[in-house]
Amino acid sequence: MQAERTVYVIDDDEAVRDSLRLQLETAGFQVSDYPSGEAFLEGLAEVGPGCVLTDIRMPGLGGLELVERLKRLNFSNPIIVMTGHGDIPLAVLAIKAGVVNFIEKPLDDEILLGAIEAAFLMTDEMRGGQEQLRAVEARFAILSPRERDVMTGVIGGKLNKVIAHDLGISFRTVEVYRAGLMTKMGATTVSDLVRMALAIGL
Numbered sequence: 001m002q003a004e005r006t007v008y009v010i011d012d013d014e015a016v017r018d019s020l021r022l023q024l025e026t027a028g029f030q031v032s033d034y035p036s037g038e039a040f041l042e043g044l045a046e047v048g049p050g051c052v053l054t055d056i057r058m059p060g061l062g063g064l065e066l067v068e069r070l071k072r073l074n075f076s077n078p079i080i081v082m083t084g085h086g087d088i089p090l091a092v093l094a095i096k097a098g099v100v101n102f103i104e105k106p107l108d109d110e111i112l113l114g115a116i117e118a119a120f121l122m123t124d125e126m127r128g129g130q131e132q133l134r135a136v137e138a139r140f141a142i143l144s145p146r147e148r149d150v151m152t153g154v155i156g157g158k159l160n161k162v163i164a165h166d167l168g169i170s171f172r173t174v175e176v177y178r179a180g181l182m183t184k185m186g187a188t189t190v191s192d193l194v195r196m197a198l199a200i201g202l
Contacts, residue, residue: 004021006050007030007053007116010033016055039068051080052070056094080099080100080167150181151202153166160174160175
């Protein structure tokens with residue numbers, strides 16, 4: 001079982017935790033459960049990639065307070081809250097605080113598993129985006145200082161002759177640098193280059 005498929009269940013009701021463990025393990029997930037938000041925070045150092053499924057109303061540290069605490073700690077795993085019908089306003093606040101979804105009790109199997117799968121898909125997409133960003137940063141890092149100067153001119157919409165004038169080099173030299181940086185960056189068009197530049201904050 002991959003660690004990425006771990007669901008961290010937080011609920012003060014032991015019967016609910018046991019039921020969710022059986023349901024989620026049957027669906028192919030690995031499960032770690034906690035009786036309170038405080039218990040989850042105490043074991044946070046051992047929490048790996050995965051999805052958090054927490055009740056919103058618990059004694060002590062409630063679900064909303066837990067979410068806010070985790071966000072302050074830059075916790076990146078997706079969080080889903082379980083809520084009773086009367087807790088919808090709280091659930092909306094949780095969404096604003098960064099929760100990816102909320103599901104109402106009594107839990108519907110299809111809705112629960114769908115929400116968890118969607119949370120994992122979101123994580124995969126974010127991870128893919130981060131990997132792409134690191135790849136662009138690595139490509140940019142191998143550009144020479146002059147290639148970076150030319151790139152700045154290109155993404156600024158300047159013609160080669162203007163870049164040549166600004167840098168005090170020949171038109172032909174700009175063409176050579178431009179071709180080289182496009183190859184190194186893996187860009188086939190100027191729009192590709194602009195998107196990469198924006199991604200890394202240029």
